Amino acid sequence: MPCESGSEGEGGAGPTTESVSGRQDPDTELLVVPDPVVLSKRYPLHYSVFQGDIKRVSALLRTCDVTEQDVHGNTALHLAVMLGKKECVHLLLAHGAPVRVKNAAGWNPLAEAISYGDRQTITSLLRKFKQQSRETLEEKRPELLQALKELGDFYLELKWDFHSWVPLVSRILPSDTCRIYKSGVCIRSVVTSHAIGCKTT
Incomplete structure (x- = not known):
């Protein structure tokens, strides 16, 4: 006022x-x-x-x-x-x-x-x-937590590959997978890069 x-x-x-x-x-x-x-x-x-x-x-x-x-x-x-x-x-x-x-x-x-x-x-x-x-x-945390509870549990997997018309280049380009797990109010994501063999959580 x-x-x-x-x-x-x-x-x-x-x-x-x-x-x-x-x-x-x-x-x-x-x-x-x-x-x-x-x-x-x-x-x-x-x-x-x-x-x-x-x-x-x-x-x-x-x-x-x-x-x-x-x-x-x-x-x-x-x-x-x-x-x-x-x-x-x-x-x-x-x-x-x-x-x-x-x-x-x-x-x-x-x-x-x-x-x-x-x-x-x-x-x-x-x-x-x-x-x-x-x-x-x-x-807003209480509202976000409540929204996560109401959303329900799920598992989501995303994959993407990179290719090139240049010979042999496609072999060294990354091929990644992202996995998302949701349980209750917790969310976990795991990203794997097959090209360099690494995993992040």
């Missing part, structure tokens, strides 16, 4: 929109923010990031939804990355700002950071991305 800003914000009329993206691409027009006054009222957390007011951001994180997206699909973390507000980035990440959420242009904060080439920010976002991915997987 939107949070209460507690202030009307600053700034005069100003331009209607202001670009915050340095990329030159057809989607640049999607990466703009509204007039500062409008932004401060509707999205106070976004506005505080836009202003680089780290103290205000810290205070708003107690009541604001860090996952909230503006009219362009940008979260506060998107803006912090695009504007190069590193302190805001670290603070938002510490409060669980989502790294996988995409904006209207189809970019998540990690993709934005990569496009700008800031290694420190990329590293921080990548570390958080992995953590959030693990947490999401753990949350």
